[in-house]
Amino acid sequence: MxxxxxxxxxxxxxxxxxxxxxxxxxxxxxxxxxxxxxxxxxxxxxxxxxxxxxxxxxxxxxxxxxxxxxxxxxxxxxxxxxxxxxxxxxxxxxxxxxxxxxxxxxxxxxxxxxxxxxxFLDGRIFEDFLMPESKSADERTALWKEAIQTLARLHAVDVKKVGLDKFGKAKGFYSRQTQTWATICISQSKAVDVETKEPVGQLPHFDELVGFFKNERLQPKDRATLVHGDYKIDNLVFHKTEPRVIGILDWEMSTIGHPLSDVCNFITQFYLARSPGTSASSSSSGFLPGATPGLPQPQDILQWYTEISGYDPRPELSWGAAFNIFKLAGVCQGIAARVAARQASSAKAKHHADTRGLLAEFAWVLAQEARDSAQAEAKL
Known part of the structure; x- marks a missing residue:
């Protein structure tokens, strides 16, 4: 707005x-x-x-x-x-x-x-991912399908043809991301409340999570596409009357990276609906199966994505989701650091700061699921 x-x-x-x-x-x-x-x-x-x-x-x-x-x-x-x-x-x-x-x-x-x-794109931006403004359940389905198919088309772009092959490194995306976020979290944990003098503190299971993500045997297989970096419903402009994306916005985090990162970011709310203590926040509970008419579930979204991109992210989804929730916990820890420094004071900021521990706990649950799945496959 x-x-x-x-x-x-x-x-x-x-x-x-x-x-x-x-x-x-x-x-x-x-x-x-x-x-x-x-x-x-x-x-x-x-x-x-x-x-x-x-x-x-x-x-x-x-x-x-x-x-x-x-x-x-x-x-x-x-x-x-x-x-x-x-x-x-x-x-x-x-x-x-x-x-x-x-x-x-x-x-x-x-x-x-x-x-x-x-x-200037004159269209619709849905700030609420459940799209209460949509005319029908069928339109809601069509809008979400168009959104994920647009992402698939982005990931199918030949970066060399468009001159973006040097836009980022083609290998080691998740190893670099893990190191970056580990450094950020360590720094944020040392922030001290200006009144109580208490440090923000580190995220629960931080060492275990970082160790898990650094384990290259468990990481998703290297892939390199142009990634948006923050691909989600409210960064899309839809046609005023048609279920058609007319523009993707906010490209400041774009790079060459693993397409799984964009896919997992796009379906974050579906995972948050499963997370203890966070399903009531925002509108995450609306992402539970059957809660919102016409809202497709991840299995449909991922199938639509695979059909166009040629890459099936489902075998690597637990790992990618765990990392995405870990990053989200890191973002909330950063908000906690700003609250401690009195650089943020709204009720919304404090709420996000308070969810960092729950998110880190949930990231560890997902990481264990990914680890157990990988171990089971290795035995086959």
Missing amino acids: AGAVRQPIDEKAFGKFLEENQLIEREKVGIEHKKLTWRVGLQFGFGQSNPTYQITDASGHRYVMRKKPPGKLISKTAHKVEREYRALHALEATDVAVPKTYCLCEDDSVIGTPFYIME
């Missing part, structure tokens, strides 16, 4: 840059060749870690501008709008639905940070 601009930019400098460089191919988007004035009227708020703005020209045509956050960034690898632009631009020539990109500006002197401009 878009609202008032919370982080203003220098609109005069922004407009001057666009007009001097004529970076938008106006004839292709129906804009007359005349001097244009630009207005930054709205800022999108939902799900945006990179400040995102709706901009409008004098002819009333709308665009979207995404930029890095202002100020010094904690992580050098986060908020890479340049990578977002590169992925989106490369995919324009494929059958993957993405917004058209118009320009990338890497000059900090214009509005303070790098930014890019892309097409």
